[in-house]
Amino acid sequence: MLIVFCGILNFVEQTFRQLCADHGIAMTHQRQVLYEVMQGMEGHPSPEEVYARVKKKVPAISLATVYKNIHLFVESGVFRKMSVHHGSVRVEMNSKExxxxxxxxxxxxxxxxxxxxxxxxxxxxxxxxxxxxxxxxxxxxxxxxxxxx
Amino acid sequence: MLIVFCGILNFVEQTFRQLCADHGIAMTHQRQVLYEVMQGMEGHPSPEEVYARVKKKVPAISLATVYKNIHLFVESGVFRKMSVHHGSVRVEMNSKExxxxxxxxxxxxxxxxxxxxxxxxxxxxxxxxxxxxxxxxxxxxxxxxxxxx
DNA sequence: CAAAAGACGATAAGCATTATCGTTTGATAA
DNA sequence: TTATCAAACGATAATGCTTATCGTCTTTTG
Known part of the structure; x- marks a missing residue:
């Protein structure tokens, strides 16, 4: 049973290792947990919400690491950013549809x-x-x- | 000539006054200038860019006033916010189209x-x-x- | 397994935005 | 038109989200 369990863990890690290799990024424990937590969340959580969840599994993780890796995932194509707009507030002045x-x-x-x-x-x-x-x-x-x- | 000029100014002001009345907000000089500047700008300028332009016509205006009134215009329906999404970064975890x-x-x-x-x-x-x-x-x-x- | 490169955690710094507050202005009615 | 009062203004402190910095630790690679 333990052997099977370890086998599954190993498989999961190998899968994530491959994912990282495919996207040209290094594989770390923090990244793996972050990735799995994000995959398991519904909707479109904020970085803070992701951080709170990851912290349960890796208590020592820093919020900065969460931010850095969310960006890394987006830049390397693992995930996609939801909004492609400018960061600050923008308004429509063009009244036509x-x-x-x-x-x-x-x-x-x-x-x-x-x-x-x-x-x-x-x-x-x-x-x-x-x-x-x-x-x-x-x-x-x-x-x-x-x-x- | 001056009479005609004043007539035009008055017409413009009356128009903006009516716009404010229609949307249930008070008419102020700052709001009028802000509205006209925004209407005259191309694309989707940031609040800072709008502020820079308005400041040329009303040097004493505060950035806070620009922000407050941009929100007021959006809330009262004069303008429309471009992005309706959350303020912080969000990522797509749902891999389906x-x-x-x-x-x-x-x-x-x-x-x-x-x-x-x-x-x-x-x-x-x-x-x-x-x-x-x-x-x-x-x-x-x-x-x-x-x-x- | 050792060296080099890169990632981590803690935290300071940086922007964009909002809240606070004393002063000034606009709307309303006499 | 002017007095009154609510609302808006300007200045600036505070907040929230995100990024940068830097010394330490972990992966990678040779």
Whole structure:
């Protein structure tokens, strides 16, 4: 039984080791626990919430380590950042119905008209008891300028 | 000529006064300048950038006033906030292709599958020289819980 | 297994944003 | 128009989230 248990642990570690290798990052105990905890959480927890959970398994871990590794996971492609927008508050001054093209390299944001986007979901419908008010679409990709480099 | 000029100024002020009345907020000089500056700016400037511009016309204005009034404009419906997400960094742990339903009242965010959303845009196409990588859709509305109250 | 590179933890520092508070301004009614 | 009072303003301290620094410890690699 213990042998089987150790076998599973070893398998899990090997899997994570492979994941790290695939993404070109070093494998550490903190990273493994962080990864597993994040995978096991519902929704979109904040770094603080992740930190609280990880701390239960690795009491000595630092909040800075959690932040550093969340970024590392995002940069190396293990996870994806939810919002690609600027960090500070931004407001819509363009009163026409529109969406956004966000450059994944330079982070520039350009407006694109609803019709120009050519994307019209079955609007104002209910989905899982959710009453739709409007849609906000971010088209993520490369702007013309960033494609040239 | 002066009379005409004053007439225009008066018209502009009356228009803004009406806007404030329509949205149930008091009309002040700072708010009027802030509103006009914001309207005249391209893209999605940060509060600091707005502050820098307003300061040229109202040198004594405080950054706090800019923040307070940007929020007031958003809350009263004059402008719209660009991102409806949480303030801190959030990461996608759900590896399936999905989008988000964001409750405009309680700010809760729920995942919704791409198919479930029933939205299939002409993907991977170019729009204005922009090379599309993916789409991120926020469905904004009221969650089931908030509809009951 | 040893050296070099990189990661860790503790904590100070850095921004963006909000709260506080005394002063000033705008809305309302006489 | 002016008095009154609530609300807004400006200055700045405080807060919250995130990043940088740095000495120590762990992985990697040869």
């Amino acid at each position: 529109h969406h956004h093209m966000v450059c994944s390299r330079c982070k520039s944001i350009t407006d694109i008209g609803e019709k120009e986007l050519g994307l019209s979901p079955a609007r104002r419908k209910l989905a899982d008891g959710f009453l739709v008010e409007r849609y906000a679409v971010d088209v993520i990709g490369l702007c013309a300028k960033c494609q040239q480099t | 999905h989008h988000h339903m964001v409750c405009s009242r309680c700010k809760s965010i729920t995942d919704i599958g791409e198919k479930e959303l029933g939205l299939s845009p002409a993907r991977r196409k170019l729009a204005d020289g922009f090379l599309v990588e993916r789409y991120a859709v926020d469905v904004i509305g009221l969650c089931a819980k908030c509809q009951q109250t």
